[in-house]
Amino acid sequence: MAGYDHQAIEQKWQQRWAEQRTFRMPNPGEPGFDAAKPKLYVLDMFPYPSGEGLHVGHLVGDIGTDIVSRYHRMRGVNVLHPMGFDAFGLPAEQYAVETGVHPRVTTERNVANYERQLRAIGLTYDWDRMLSTTDPDYYRWTQWIFLRLFESWFDTAADKARPIAELIAELESGTRQAEGRPWPSLDAAARRAFVDGQRLAYLAEVTVNWCPALGTVLANEEVTRDGRSERGDHPVYRRPLRQWMLRITAYADRLLDDLELVDWPESVKAMQVNWIGRSEGASIRFPAAGSSDAIEVFTTRPDTIFGATYMVLAPEHPAVDGLVAAEWPAGTRPAWTGGARTPAEAVGAYRRAAAHRSDLDRQTDAKEKTGVFTGAFCRNPANGADIPIFIADYVLMGYGTGAIMAVPGQDERDWDFAQQHELPIVRTVEPPPGFEGKAYLGDGPAIASDFLDGLGITDAKAVIIEWLVANGHGRGTVSYKLRDWLFSRQRYWGEPIPILHGPDGSLHTVSDADLPLLLPEIDDYRPSASADEHAEPVPALGRVGEEWRIVEIDGVRYRRELNTMPQWAGSCWYYLRFIDPHNDAVLVDREAERYWMGESGVDLYVGGVEHAVLHLLYARFWHKVLFDLGFVSTAEPFGRLFNQGLVMANAYRDGRGVYVPADKVEQRDGRFWWDGEAVEQSYGRMGKSKKNSVNPDDFFVEYGVDALRLYEMFMGPLDASKPWTTRDIVGIVRFLHRMWRNLIDPDTDEVLVSDAPAGEALRRHLHRTIKAVTEDMEALRFNTAIARYFELNNELVALERVPREVADAFVRMLAPIAPHVAEELWERLGHTESIAYAPWPEFDADLAASDTVVMVIQVDGKVRDRIEVSADIGEAAATAVAMGSPKVQAALGGAEPARTVVRVPTLVNIVTR
RNA sequence: GCCGGGGUGGCGGAAUGGCAGACGCGGCGGACUCAAAAUCCGUUGGGCGCAAGCCCGUGGGGGUUCGACUCCCCCUCCCGGCACCA
The missing domain is CATH 3.10.20.590 (Ubiquitin-like (UB roll))
Structure with a gap:
């Protein structure tokens, strides 16, 4: 071999690692496990195996975690570093619809291609632990967890989930009542309804995001702000449907508070805090005039109640129908009626209009506050004033109680509405002198507020809440933006929900022993897509034959649940299964779970910031349920989270705005040309749709895997988004060749090391480098670590022979980032064991300091x-x-x-x- | 509008209170070569100067400090998230 032959070296070592299973990590108690070593659980967010394969942008995080894993192995740590695939979901199914190939076939093909690509990058996953969420052995346990959710309720007093059997026992023994009613007074159906309504997984008639084009409902998180599907960009409509829900709201406070326990980027924590959207306030009952009913509002500013001059209900509020007056009462202003002859007409017309306005329309017209008077009044409990009740779509049914007391003096939205509808405005907080704004939101003494006068906001809130409670008008409450998780999908390619429906409406679980409930074979996996927004959802599993859909037990015919789980389900707990992937008795062995999850869960979890809310919130929720039920030992799943940056690249569009292959574009005269046509340059995230992806497979041949790994890490900090510049690779390639030549004679293949001790200056440089690289490894600063390699390497160029103490240490320092060339040089330096477990070089502090x-x-x-x-x-x-x-x-x-x-x-x- | 993160040579970036621009790309000059590539050597923030050297310089303005890319205040622009959440 003459010179540095990256292809031969990389193939040789990847083959050897595979043959010798170099990176297999046994569990506690298994042969080869060393309990004396500390543990580290290093995890990548597992990918969805798309048909396009990986591009270099996907690999930044994977290479980063591989370096961390390799570094810590050399430091004598037991490293758990697994990989798997999140393979249920829409694209495989859509591809199947287009081609007629079963999703399992495409999924298996894609998984194989991903594994090949990941292995080719020299990533040190323990492949014995590989899993796919679509494996029956895996989704068996996803279904099992669903059953635990179904069989649990949230005990607010204990602030944790408990088995539903304990609730039933308490009800039967009389230590607990069903919403104030004694258990014996309830008939069987009422008891069942009560218990089913307490479960963490429950069926409810809810307003859902129905996407007829995809033939499925979507979670709020899967709908874009302009009211379209995140996937496919189809229109989404709101309509009520009976669906499975998961009671994540019960965990809102714990999901919020426990963010303190984890080492996560502030931005991600902030996004979760914002998404949970906790706000403290009060719910206050306003009695409806001339009726015994009362309307409950939620407000964060109960201190301003004396300034409440009207009330607004969301158009969909259930109380509206009962309130609408027969005719306009005396004193009704023209601005209130919407031009209608009667309140019923006005309300009907407004509701119809509101239902057809998309969320985007509502937002664009945010300043324009529409609404109509219901003709009804309610009484302000604080001052006894009768105030008109409106419906308006600036009040959302989904938040708080769907009703507000409007205080235009201290709320900008209410101010706008009051102005546009000629409603009175009363300031109840004294603005500072010279205040010229409209609504005043700042602090100040209460005015025109009877017994609150003179108090600041905080004190006034406390006093009014006390007063409301004392007089039976309301209480302090907390409201959240977070909603329960809509868990039903009407698609085929997902986990079947293991529930049976009895003829009497009762719900029964498929027994644990009968899991997995296999996804049945089906000829036509198409969702029942429709252009009609009113079409009934038809789950794909509804097309399976009766022999599957109907289960007869003891002469009773049960219908199987036909919905499947959303794609998020499988990714909620995969980090647990990696710990014990082949266990067919339990989800995860208790001892192994305790060892690998340790004090604070996964020690390093690396992935894209796009999962800041959805995946990470759902996974935390499931983990907390499993924690409450005693199946896992930590309060949080992911102790440390790190978001890798995006890889960006130039993209080019022709005159029609169509992307053209970026690698074929030429630059001439300061302009860009493709196929003889001038094209526009833009800059953004690398991706197939922009035709600016760089496929790692192409790189292996030309530059090598080690060069790719070094380059991806040298581009800049791991968490920064960075532009990909292929020509910059040459610096890395020069380094590798130079390093090779420093140690190996290119003509004779002789190893150019000497056993003479290093000179003082070189030895100091070496120890300085070890110190710096060690610190960089700990802090995930691989870009500066590589700069230190360059400096040391450049100093070695001048030497005839490199002292062995320098060569040995240098090659070991290089091993985490460029493992193939490091293994080869290590072997040539006379070592027989893999460098993967060679000890990390130690530095002498005195030598490192000059x-x-x-x-x-x-x-x-x-x-x-x-x-x-x-x-x-x-x-x-x-x-x-x-x-x-x-x-x-x-x-x-x-x-x-x-x-x-x-x-x-x-x-x-x-x-x- | 609110929340979070940023702005440093031609480019990617380094430096977190103490030499601004480590390291790499690119550029320029040279060696080797018939030539080119590769490789090697030198040089490379801007301005003035033959030179020694001097001045300017981390988005803009102000402040703290012996000393500020770094800390504080105001402004500005860019990126990400949320957005009628009462």
């Missing part, structure tokens, strides 16, 4: 001279050296030093002022 330093001498903060001094120089000596400098004397120009700042040994600053 014995002489360049001392900077400033005059009035400006650098005037640099003098090499001993590192242990004293302050007096440093000052003397500084004053002795002719350059310093020239800069002083005879001026007297007023004071001297000395920071030995690096700096002296002579101040003349």
Whole structure:
């Protein structure tokens, strides 16, 4: 072999790692497991195996975690580093619809291609632990967890989930009542309804996002803000449907509070806090005039109740129908009626209009506050005033109680509405002098508020809540933006929900012993897509034959649940199954779980920031349920989260706006050309749709895997988004060749090391490098670690032979990032064991700190001279050296030093002022 | 509008209170070569200067400090998230 042959080296070592199962990690108690070592669980967010395969942008995080894993193995740590595939979901199914190929076939093909690509990058996953969410052995346990959700309820007093059997026992023994009613007074159906309504997985008639084009409902999180599906960009309509829900709202406070336990980027924490949207306030009952009913509102500003001059209900509010007056009452203003002859007409017309306005329309017209008077009034409990009740779509049914007390004096939206509808405005917080705004949101003394007058906002809130409670008008409450998780999908390619429906409406679980409930074979996996927004959802499983859909037990015919789970389900707990992937008795072995999850769960979880809310919130929720039920040992699943940056690239569009292949575009005369046509350059995330992806497969042949790994890490900080520039690779390739030549004679293949000790300067440089690289490894700063390799390597160029102490340490330092060339050099240096478990080099602190330093001498903060001094120089000596400098004397120009700042040994600053 | 993150040479980036621009790309000059590539050596923030050297310089303005890319205040622009959430 002459010179550095990356292809031969990379193939050789990947083959050897596979043959020798170098990176297999046994569990506690298994042969080869060393309990004396500390543990580290390093996890990538597992990918959805798309047909397009991986591009270099996907690999940044995977390479980063591989480096961390390799580094810690060398430090004597048991590293759990698994990989799997999140393979249920829409694309495989859509592809199947288009081609007639079963989703399982495409999924298996894609998984195989991903595994091939990941192996080719030299990633050190323990492939024995590989799993796919579509494996029956895996989704068996996804279904099992669903059953645990179904069989649990949330005990608010204990602030945790408990088995539903314990609730039933308490009800039967009389220690607990069903919403105030004694258990014996309820008939069987009422008891069942009550219990089913307490479960963490429950069926409810809810307003859902129905996407007829996809033939399925979508979670709020899967709908874009302009009311279209995240996937496919189809229109989404709101309509009520009976669906499975998961009671994530019960965990809102714990999901919020426990963010303190985890080491996550502030931005992700902030997004979760924002998504949960906790706000403290009060719910207050306003009695409807001339009726015994009352309407409950939620407000964060109960202190402003004396300024509530009208009430607004969401158009869909259930109380509206009962409120609408027969005719317009005396005093109704024209601005309130919407031009209708009666309240019923006005309300009907407004509701119809509101239902057809998309969320986007509502947002664009945010300043335009529409609404109509219902003709009804309610009584403000604080001051006894009768105030008109409106419906308006600026009040959302989905938040709080779907009704507000409108306080235009202290709320901008209410101010706008009041202005546009000629409603009275009463300030109840004194704005500062000179305040010229409209609604005043700031603090100040309460005015026109009876017994609250003079109090600041905080005190006034406390006093009014106390008053509301004392007089039976309301109480302090907390409201959340977070909603329960809509868990039904009407698609085929997902986990079947293991529930049976009895003829009497009762719900029964498929027994644990009968799991997995296999996804039945089906000829036509098409969703029942429709252009009609009113079409009934038809789950794909509804087309399976009766022999599957109907189950007869003891002569009773049960219907199977036909919905499947959303794609998020499988990714909620995969990190647990990696710990014990082949266990067919339990979800995860208790001892193995305790060992690998340790104190704070996964030690390093790396993935894209796009999962900041959905996946991470859902997974935390499931984990907390499993924690409450005693199946896992930590409160949080992911102790440390790290978001890798995106890889960006230039993309080019032709005159029609169509993307053209970026790698075929040429630059001439400052413009860009493709196929003889001028094209527009843009810049953005690398992706197949923009035709600017770089396929790693192409790279292996030309530059090598080690070059790819080094380049991806050298581009910049791991968490920053960075532009991909293929030509920059040459710097990395030069480094690799130079390093090879430093150690191997290109003509004779002789190893160019000497057993002579390294010279003083080189040895110091080596130890400085070990120190810096070690610190960079700990802090995930691989870009600067690589810069240190370059510096050390460049110094070695001048040597005939590299001292062995330097070569050995250098190759080991290189191993985490460029493992193939490191293995090869390690072997040639005479080592017989894989470098993967060679000890990480230690540095000598005295050698790493240099014995002489360049001392900077400033005059009035400006650098005037640099003098090499001993590192242990004293302050007096440093000052003397500084004053002795002719350059310093020239800069002083005879001026007297007023004071001297000395920071030995690096700096002296002579101040003349 | 609110929340979070950013702005440093031609480019990617380094430096988190103490030499701004490590390292790499690109550029320029040179060696080797018939030539080119590869490789090697030198150089490369801007301005003035023959030079020694001097001045300017981390989005803009102000402040703290002997000393600020770094800390504080105001402004501005860019990126990400949320957005009529009462």
